[in-house]
Amino acid sequence: MTIKPGERHRQLTVGEVAARSGVAVSTLHFYESKGLIHSERNRGNQRRYSREVLRRVAIIKVAQRTGIPLASIADALSTLPQERAPTSADWRRLSAGWKADLDDRINKLIGLRDQLNCCIGCGCLSMQECPLRNPWDELSEQGPGPRLLDPSPAID
Amino acid sequence: MTIKPGERHRQLTVGEVAARSGVAVSTLHFYESKGLIHSERNRGNQRRYSREVLRRVAIIKVAQRTGIPLASIADALSTLPQERAPTSADWRRLSAGWKADLDDRINKLIGLRDQLNCCIGCGCLSMQECPLRNPWDELSEQGPGPRLLDPSPAID
DNA sequence: TATAAACCTGAAGTAATATTGAGGTTGAGG
DNA sequence: CCTCAACCTCAATATTACTTCAGGTTTATA
Numbered sequence: 001m002t003i004k005p006g007e008r009h010r011q012l013t014v015g016e017v018a019a020r021s022g023v024a025v026s027t028l029h030f031y032e033s034k035g036l037i038h039s040e041r042n043r044g045n046q047r048r049y050s051r052e053v054l055r056r057v058a059i060i061k062v063a064q065r066t067g068i069p070l071a072s073i074a075d076a077l078s079t080l081p082q083e084r085a086p087t088s089a090d091w092r093r094l095s096a097g098w099k100a101d102l103d104d105r106i107n108k109l110i111g112l113r114d115q116l117n118c119c120i121g122c123g124c125l126s127m128q129e130c131p132l133r134n135p136w137d138e139l140s141e142q143g144p145g146p147r148l149l150d151p152s153p154a155i156d
Numbered sequence: 157m158t159i160k161p162g163e164r165h166r167q168l169t170v171g172e173v174a175a176r177s178g179v180a181v182s183t184l185h186f187y188e189s190k191g192l193i194h195s196e197r198n199r200g201n202q203r204r205y206s207r208e209v210l211r212r213v214a215i216i217k218v219a220q221r222t223g224i225p226l227a228s229i230a231d232a233l234s235t236l237p238q239e240r241a242p243t244s245a246d247w248r249r250l251s252a253g254w255k256a257d258l259d260d261r262i263n264k265l266i267g268l269r270d271q272l273n274c275c276i277g278c279g280c281l282s283m284q285e286c287p288l289r290n291p292w293d294e295l296s297e298q299g300p301g302p303r304l305l306d307p308s309p310a311i312d
Numbered sequence: 313t314a315t316a317a318a319c320c321t322g323a324a325g326t327a328a329t330a331t332t333g334a335g336g337t338t339g340a341g342g
Numbered sequence: 343c344c345t346c347a348a349c350c351t352c353a354a355t356a357t358t359a360c361t362t363c364a365g366g367t368t369t370a371t372a
Contacts, residue, residue: 013349025349027329027330030330043338050170069329099269102265116255185321187364201368
């Protein structure tokens with residue numbers, strides 16, 4: 001486990017990658033099966049990774065934190081050259097796309113929070129005009145028309 | 157499907173609840189199996205819902221939009237009286253808890269976005285001090301110590 | 313009353329993201 | 343050389359949130 005002098009550029013075993021990246025060995029196998037990372041094999045069929053994989057795993061983890069599904073991450077990573085480390089430009093391209101996605105999700109959540117703030121204040125029980133209610137009303141209106149909107153007292 | 161005069165306070169069938177709430181019939185069955193909603197049965201064993209269920213489903217959907225897992229929603233709803241409609245105070249209590257959760261998630265995502273902004277700019281490949289890298293470094297440090305930090309050129 | 317739409321139950325299937333286990337092989341240290 | 347940790351593959355299991363299916367019953371309508 002300790003790094004001996006002269007071994008710094010050795011390829012890494014799964015266990016080492018797991019320890020250094022913070023993901024389980026089984027997860028690395030899983031990622032490999034999904035094409036997110038790649039390995040070579042030694043003569044005994046054991047995986048050997050170049051250090052580049054650490055960056056890949058790091059990128060995967062950041063993308064996941066932003067809420068991107070693994071399949072999309074795999075798509076994005078597949079646009080990178082297999083056997084060289086991602087460049088600045090590569091990273092910029094990927095992360096810019098993910099940032100747009102993230103911005104979107106943040107904005108949706110903020111909108112939701114605003115609605116929630118409104119509705120916590122108003123009690124959200126009698127308001128026909130509550131923004132949180134509107135989407136539901138729209139759904140109701142897919143029926144026979146506005147007549148479906150509940151005209152009864154307060155509680156639907 | 158049309159509402160006839162004098163039927164406005166009738167109990168609702170699953171199909172009607174599905175149409176008005178925008179969730180599938182199977183989802184209503186599922187929610188019932190998880191204790192999120194409740195129904196009575198008519199003499200032919202078919203589900204009959206009070207209108208109160210529409211609000212419950214609406215609450216469930218809002219909570220889900222904020223990212224709360226169904227099991228937690230079920231817990232929260234179980235603190236409400238079964239057979240009366242949730243009051244303002246009930247709703248306030250639930251939604252306040254969810255809002256705190258939502259705030260938390262938003263803040264985390266915003267932090268992530270800031271880091272991403274930083275790292276898009278810097279290319280995130282050579283910076284030892286990149287905030288996005290720090291969590292990974294911490295993980296590395298769980299090993300034999302700082303010596304594990306990769307001292308080699310730029311790309312780990 | 314006959315037929316079709318809507319409803320019932322319980323089991324199985326789906327998708328994403330892994331983890332766990334069984335059964336066997338490889339490799340590093342003493 | 344021996345042994346044990348680490349590795350291998352493939353299959354199964356777990357979780358969340360549902361949907362689909364099979365086979366049978368009820369209700370609404372013409």
